Amino acid sequence: MSEAKKEKMNRRTLLLGVAGAAACGGRRLRLNVLNWSVYIPPEVLRQFERESGIHLRYSVYESNEEMLARVMSGNSGWDVVFPTHYYVQPMREMGLLARLDTRRLKHLDNLEASFSRPVWDSQLEWCIPYMWGATGILYNDRLAPAPTGWSDLWLDRYQGRFTMLDDPVEVFGAALKTLGRPWNGQSESDLRAAKVQALRQKPLLRAYMNAEVRDQVVSGDVAAAQLWATTAQQAIDAAPHLRFAYPKEGFGLYADNAAVLRESRRLDLALRFIDFLLRADVNASIVRGCRTATANGAARVLLGTELNALPTLYPAQETLARGEWMATPTVGLQRLRDRLWTELKSA
Amino acid sequence: MQPAVKQPGDQGAGDASQTANSGLRTLFLTPTAALLLALLGAPLAIVLAYTFRTRGTYGGVTAPWTLENWQRLADSLYAGILFNSFAVAAVSTAICLLLGFPLALFISRAGRRRGLYLHLVILPFWTSFLVRTYAWMFLLRDTGLINTVLFKLGLISQPLPLLYNYGAVLLGLVYTYLPFMVLPVYATLERMDRTLLEAAADLGARPLQVLWRVVLPLSKPGLWAGSILVFIPCLGAFLIPDLLGGGKTILVGTLVQNQFTASRDWPFGSALSMALMGVVLLLMLPLTRKSASL
Numbered sequence: 202m203s204e205a206k207k208e209k210m211n212r213r214t215l216l217l218g219v220a221g222a223a224a225c226g227g228r229r230l231r232l233n234v235l236n237w238s239v240y241i242p243p244e245v246l247r248q249f250e251r252e253s254g255i256h257l258r259y260s261v262y263e264s265n266e267e268m269l270a271r272v273m274s275g276n277s278g279w280d281v282v283f284p285t286h287y288y289v290q291p292m293r294e295m296g297l298l299a300r301l302d303t304r305r306l307k308h309l310d311n312l313e314a315s316f317s318r319p320v321w322d323s324q325l326e327w328c329i330p331y332m333w334g335a336t337g338i339l340y341n342d343r344l345a346p347a348p349t350g351w352s353d354l355w356l357d358r359y360q361g362r363f364t365m366l367d368d369p370v371e372v373f374g375a376a377l378k379t380l381g382r383p384w385n386g387q388s389e390s391d392l393r394a395a396k397v398q399a400l401r402q403k404p405l406l407r408a409y410m411n412a413e414v415r416d417q418v419v420s421g422d423v424a425a426a427q428l429w430a431t432t433a434q435q436a437i438d439a440a441p442h443l444r445f446a447y448p449k450e451g452f453g454l455y456a457d458n459a460a461v462l463r464e465s466r467r468l469d470l471a472l473r474f475i476d477f478l479l480r481a482d483v484n485a486s487i488v489r490g491c492r493t494a495t496a497n498g499a500a501r502v503l504l505g506t507e508l509n510a511l512p513t514l515y516p517a518q519e520t521l522a523r524g525e526w527m528a529t530p531t532v533g534l535q536r537l538r539d540r541l542w543t544e545l546k547s548a
Numbered sequence: 549m550q551p552a553v554k555q556p557g558d559q560g561a562g563d564a565s566q567t568a569n570s571g572l573r574t575l576f577l578t579p580t581a582a583l584l585l586a587l588l589g590a591p592l593a594i595v596l597a598y599t600f601r602t603r604g605t606y607g608g609v610t611a612p613w614t615l616e617n618w619q620r621l622a623d624s625l626y627a628g629i630l631f632n633s634f635a636v637a638a639v640s641t642a643i644c645l646l647l648g649f650p651l652a653l654f655i656s657r658a659g660r661r662r663g664l665y666l667h668l669v670i671l672p673f674w675t676s677f678l679v680r681t682y683a684w685m686f687l688l689r690d691t692g693l694i695n696t697v698l699f700k701l702g703l704i705s706q707p708l709p710l711l712y713n714y715g716a717v718l719l720g721l722v723y724t725y726l727p728f729m730v731l732p733v734y735a736t737l738e739r740m741d742r743t744l745l746e747a748a749a750d751l752g753a754r755p756l757q758v759l760w761r762v763v764l765p766l767s768k769p770g771l772w773a774g775s776i777l778v779f780i781p782c783l784g785a786f787l788i789p790d791l792l793g794g795g796k797t798i799l800v801g802t803l804v805q806n807q808f809t810a811s812r813d814w815p816f817g818s819a820l821s822m823a824l825m826g827v828v829l830l831l832m833l834p835l836t837r838k839s840a841s842l
Binding site for chain 2: 264266267269270273291292294295361364367368369403406407408409410413417420421422532535536539540542543544546547
């Protein structure tokens with residue numbers, strides 16, 4: 202082999218080496234987390250990276266459907282996701298979730314008693330409750346009289362000044378409550394009655410809107426809005442004259458849970474991440490940063506009096522007793538629900 | 549009329565150079581054709597295949613093969629939504645025509661300022677479409693700029709309901725797609741042979757007659773192209789109807805989007821979008837032929 206050729210070889214080896222080193226740098230421990238938007242403050246993510254040496258690839262979604270569409274292939278590259286409780290069972294049935302070895306979670310005891318055996322996963326085999334909330338009514342305190350229940354949103358006294366969520370489950374749920382039926386009513390007669398009731402409300406309301414209604418309640422354009430407690434709290438932070446009502450007829454409750462995808466080859470890192478989120482101090486800083494209601498009892502003890510100032514997120518027990526955990530929509534009636542929703546929208 | 553818009557060199561020179569040209573043409577077109585086939589044809593084929601599948605319980609598609617998704621299109625509920633969407637798109641296109649033609653005419657006659665005006669037409673594209681739609685919401689809402697100014701001037705005592713109605717949706721569509729009308733119309737007006745206008749004037753036509761009997765017919769290709777460019781995106785729009793219409797109406801764009809998100813009915817969503825595409829193609833076929841021949 203000639204000198205020149207050898208030198209060339211060496212240079213190539215060197216280049217390969219550089220490329221290899223770069224690849225190694227990229228191969229340091231990494232975890233891919235897909236979460237709801239505004240659900241972990243960035244500094245808490247930095248803290249995890251600092252403490253664990255694990256690099257996080259973090260992205261967000263705005264709806265369960267969006268998350269599901271992204272991970273359904275079973276080859277998405279994500280490790281940890283945060284499905285709402287009524288999506289846990291479907292995702293299990295689709296074979297998307299990995300069984301969790303809870304013995305590896307040192308801080309599991311931090312969970313509040315009511316979340317250590319939740320109805321959607323009583324043994325915590327598939328998911329760990331993270332944050333929860335309710336659907337209620339955010340309103341302006343200048344509104345007289347103040348709304349106390351869903352039926353107030355069916356009266357013409359607020360005509361053109363209130364909004365409902367742009368979601369069949371939420372609108373039909375509230376409609377069913379005004380009819381004295383359960384929020385989760387899912388029989389055909391329930392759904393049809395809910396649609397007729399919603400149709401009566403449609404001429405009165407200003408719009409069907411989701412979280413983006415927040416700014417308009419703050420600015421005073423909208424006087425009352427069907428909204429999630431967490432979003433309502435963000436609005437109240439910006440405008441103290443806003444109030445949140447837990448409707449007297451009852452309301453829907455939801456909980457988002459940390460779960461690991463079956464496709465993940467980083468189960469170990471994923472459990473370390475979930476255990477980190479369960480830590481009382483970490484969980485407390487998440488609540489401070491994102492203004493959500495946590496399923497973590499130890500964090501609540503830490504936050505103590507701070508939380509008492511947030512009745513929107515942490516209502517009294519007797520108020521919560523009126524809530525109903527939202528049920529997984531019955532598969533057979535999904536099409537009827539969609540059709541009734543489309544009929545309502547196009548009417 | 550033909551020579552006025554024909555480009556020199558369109559006809560090719562001799563036979564020999566034409567064969568050489570066609571070889572070269574194939575060479576140049578192959579990458580684009582391959583790209584289109586792979587990135588447009590293949591996904592379309594998948595969507596078409598989806599229309600014959602059964603919905604998966606939580607999204608996606610499963611066996612068996614079925615015609616049900618196509619049969620559902622005959623449902624009067626969905627036919628009605630499709631009809632409404634066509635009506636909204638047609639009205640938006642008509643307004644764009646009424647506004648776009650005079651504007652394009654004005655710009656084409658603006659002399660040195662033409663460049664400036666054209667830039668102003670294109671300027672909105674520098675900002676995200678979503679941001680611009682939200683800006684309209686800020687203008688139109690009860691505490692928005694328009695209502696505040698009118699109220700301060702004492703012209704109104706109650707805020708005008710400007711947002712969340714049919715008018716707001718039309719406004720949003722016209723605002724967003726007007727440049728797509730102005731630019732092609734401007735292009736044809738720009739290329740128009742001015743001597744024809746002088747000839748018309750010399751022959752005794754008054755300015756309005758020149759406009760109606762010479763300028764308008766000559767700008768037909770631009771008007772057709774602009775109408776197609778406005779009509780099609782208006783038909784599929786879902787963000788503007790949702791944001792400015794307040795979700796109180798449903799157009800076919802939103803309906804398709806719903807099938808892939810909340811309703812988790814991918815096969816029906818696919819059938820809806822294929823049907824929409826088919827109807828648009830059928831409608832556009834004579835139009836594109838016409839504009840090609842003009």
